[in-house]
Amino acid sequence: xxxxxxxxxxxxxxxxxxxxxxxxxxxxxxxxxxxxxxxxxxxxxxxxxxxxxxxxxxxxxxxxxxxxxxxxxxxxxxxxxxxxxxxxxxxxxxxxxxxxxxxxxxxxxxxxxxxxxxxxxxxxxxxxxxxxxxxxxxxxxxxxxxxxxxxxxx
Numbered sequence: 001x002x003x004x005x006x007x008x009x010x011x012x013x014x015x016x017x018x019x020x021x022x023x024x025x026x027x028x029x030x031x032x033x034x035x036x037x038x039x040x041x042x043x044x045x046x047x048x049x050x051x052x053x054x055x056x057x058x059x060x061x062x063x064x065x066x067x068x069x070x071x072x073x074x075x076x077x078x079x080x081x082x083x084x085x086x087x088x089x090x091x092x093x094x095x096x097x098x099x100x101x102x103x104x105x106x107x108x109x110x111x112x113x114x115x116x117x118x119x120x121x122x123x124x125x126x127x128x129x130x131x132x133x134x135x136x137x138x139x140x141x142x143x144x145x146x147x148x149x150x151x152x153x154x
Contacts, residue, residue: 050083052136056075091108092119093108131152
């Protein structure tokens with residue numbers, strides 16, 4: 001406590017002095033940035049079909065290993081649909097037909113690619129495919145994306 005020359009206590013002054021000494025000053029604010037770079041995110045390219053191949057077998061990457069457009073009645077027939085671009089959930093479909101449009105099979109799958117990818121569909125018939133002309137039509141979200149014709153021969 002502080003005392004005056006006459007011996008008086010000045011409690012208020014002592015308290016004020018103690019508080020002033022114990023209070024730390026706030027650090028200065030950082031200087032504002034002169035340049036802020038734009039965000040580096042780029043919009044992904046829309047999904048598109050780049051290739052449709054048919055064949056007798058697949059590689060591990062779901063691309064056709066044995067490309068052909070002529071099959072035996074006992075073959076399993078594979079189609080590999082290559083796509084580029086990105087989608088959080090695109091509906092990819094393969095619509096298989098025989099001769100004049102008779103439906104053999106319709107397959108759909110949902111894919112969520114972020115670049116190049118391949119998706120596989122296939123058909124098999126243990127009793128054997130009838131000889132003739134076939135086609136597989138591919139759609140993305142219901143829109144035509146390409147087709148491939150092939151045949152079954154003896």
